[in-house]
Amino acid sequence: MSTEMATNKRYRDKQKRKDAFISIFIGFFAFVWIFPILWTVWTSLRPYNEIISYGIFSRPRSLNFDNYVNAVKEMEIAGYLLNSAIVTIPSVILTLFFGSLIAFVVTRYKFKFNLTILLLFTAGNMLPIVLTYIPVFWMFIWVGELFGNRNMFYNNYAGLILVHVAFQVGFAAFVLSSYMKTIPKEISESATIDGANVFRHYWNVILPLLRPALAALSVLMTTWIYNEFFWALVLMSDDSKRPITSALRRLQGQYVTDFNLLAAGAIIAALPTVILFFVLRKQFIAGLTLGSTKG
Amino acid sequence: MKTATTSKKTRSRRSLSKTDRFTLSAFVGIPTLLQILLLWVPAVVTIFLSFTYWNGIRLSDIRWAGIQNYKTIFLNEPLFYEALKNNGVWLAFFVLVATPLGILLAYQVDRGIKGHAFYESIFYLPVVLSLAVIGIIWNFMLQPGGFVQGLMGLDIGNAISIWGNPDINTWVILGVASWRHIGYIMLLYLSGLKSVDPALKEAAAIDGATEWQIFRKIILPTMKPVNIIIVVITLIESLRAFDLVYIIYGSPTIFPLLNLLVFQNFAGQGLSMKGAAYAVILLVLCIVPIITYLRIVFKEDLK
Numbered sequence: 001m002s003t004e005m006a007t008n009k010r011y012r013d014k015q016k017r018k019d020a021f022i023s024i025f026i027g028f029f030a031f032v033w034i035f036p037i038l039w040t041v042w043t044s045l046r047p048y049n050e051i052i053s054y055g056i057f058s059r060p061r062s063l064n065f066d067n068y069v070n071a072v073k074e075m076e077i078a079g080y081l082l083n084s085a086i087v088t089i090p091s092v093i094l095t096l097f098f099g100s101l102i103a104f105v106v107t108r109y110k111f112k113f114n115l116t117i118l119l120l121f122t123a124g125n126m127l128p129i130v131l132t133y134i135p136v137f138w139m140f141i142w143v144g145e146l147f148g149n150r151n152m153f154y155n156n157y158a159g160l161i162l163v164h165v166a167f168q169v170g171f172a173a174f175v176l177s178s179y180m181k182t183i184p185k186e187i188s189e190s191a192t193i194d195g196a197n198v199f200r201h202y203w204n205v206i207l208p209l210l211r212p213a214l215a216a217l218s219v220l221m222t223t224w225i226y227n228e229f230f231w232a233l234v235l236m237s238d239d240s241k242r243p244i245t246s247a248l249r250r251l252q253g254q255y256v257t258d259f260n261l262l263a264a265g266a267i268i269a270a271l272p273t274v275i276l277f278f279v280l281r282k283q284f285i286a287g288l289t290l291g292s293t294k295g
Numbered sequence: 296m297k298t299a300t301t302s303k304k305t306r307s308r309r310s311l312s313k314t315d316r317f318t319l320s321a322f323v324g325i326p327t328l329l330q331i332l333l334l335w336v337p338a339v340v341t342i343f344l345s346f347t348y349w350n351g352i353r354l355s356d357i358r359w360a361g362i363q364n365y366k367t368i369f370l371n372e373p374l375f376y377e378a379l380k381n382n383g384v385w386l387a388f389f390v391l392v393a394t395p396l397g398i399l400l401a402y403q404v405d406r407g408i409k410g411h412a413f414y415e416s417i418f419y420l421p422v423v424l425s426l427a428v429i430g431i432i433w434n435f436m437l438q439p440g441g442f443v444q445g446l447m448g449l450d451i452g453n454a455i456s457i458w459g460n461p462d463i464n465t466w467v468i469l470g471v472a473s474w475r476h477i478g479y480i481m482l483l484y485l486s487g488l489k490s491v492d493p494a495l496k497e498a499a500a501i502d503g504a505t506e507w508q509i510f511r512k513i514i515l516p517t518m519k520p521v522n523i524i525i526v527v528i529t530l531i532e533s534l535r536a537f538d539l540v541y542i543i544y545g546s547p548t549i550f551p552l553l554n555l556l557v558f559q560n561f562a563g564q565g566l567s568m569k570g571a572a573y574a575v576i577l578l579v580l581c582i583v584p585i586i587t588y589l590r591i592v593f594k595e596d597l598k
Contacts, residue, residue, distance in 0.1 A: 007501055011497070022406065030417040036442075102323065102326050124334045127578070128535055129535075131577070166333035198314075227425035270424055
């Protein structure tokens, strides 16, 4: 008995020493990890002239938010952020709505096509996106011309939103349906016996139960859609309609000579997802792990 | 009793009223239609287009090309082989270095060291950043007048081009890509590790197992489903890679990747539909990991 306790103690002491050593190592690694971000923040707080005349590592003579003020003014950041919101918010809501509909039907009703549908959606989410660029681009232009308005989908927020929804709904349907499988079937049965029709069964019974999964997914989807920028480059010909993530690419070329200003622009562009992450970290992680570790 | 349940079942099947049936068809139909129209139809059309010449303007201009586009790519396109090589190196680096590092970090952070939540946040931070922002951030580190060149004692006047140097740019790009990938893998792995019983580890350690033995004999087998998923994600991410390189270079000539070639041939030289052929080649490469993934996640349903 006492020898066992001694081994236990020796083990714990050894672990403690190891933990201390590993903490230092991890701490160092974490510093290296965050350094580029800190450097960008640092750069964004200093005027460009100072770096030109005194060098990269010069002692700061003035630290302020001038670059941020100028970025908002010169780069028209507010407009781009608004574009991002116009695209991201409806895309996320529609993706979750459609995803939950599919999940609801395939897990609560026994149709023959259930598995096919779910496979179709999940596989669709994994296709290389470039496989669809050319046809979607021409389809949007043609459909627009058919209705006499070339910009109905092409160069229009609506087109971008539809594309985002079509691509993300597969992930949402998959995650929500694996979540739904954990909700007991009896709840649905009693709802049906009580005479609830399909819509009320979905809206009043299932949707409230899905809330935690929807919260997790919405954080993840917002991050993904906000950060996506290729579709906006392909489908938006007016730069003024592009979301901020896509606009950054052009700004990078334009402000290459004043990179302190660009640093401020990049930080502003990153802020929405970073804030979202810090406020709803749990949901973000839950969203990612819900989708990938259901084995 | 038995008849009661069967009658209840038939009733619930039959009890779907007309309205209910309509609602259900709309519930499934609308999302499926969107998915088919904007994803599956375009995918099939791209496969078809890869066998044609077309400038994309009028449908009547489409000319059958047979396998000519593929022939051009395979025989006359040095960039294609360079892209294959780069994607291969990318894949190898992610599988052999970045992913194991992410797992190692997850394993170490999982020991519950002091401030682990803080460290986790730092490692996850790059995962929430867009690649556009990541490109800009790393430019500040590496471009003339950036941090690294400053450290090397090179001011703007006699700076060197790190991105343009073919001897090192592969490793620099892979490093930046790993900066994001490692956090992602760590996040996925850590959530799996939390479900491993710590008593198991402790018991093994007291019996004299080394850390490496514990990891190989206890952690890896328990984490098998997560391991496979992570490998598949790594494969797909490596094949799909290009956003970062596009942000840095804007064209595929310096560091070609398959995806980048699709994009360039789509935007630049539509005539031959070579872009479509590149996309199909990419699809063929992705098919094995995709099917593997689907088979894992639908294991029970497919039975």
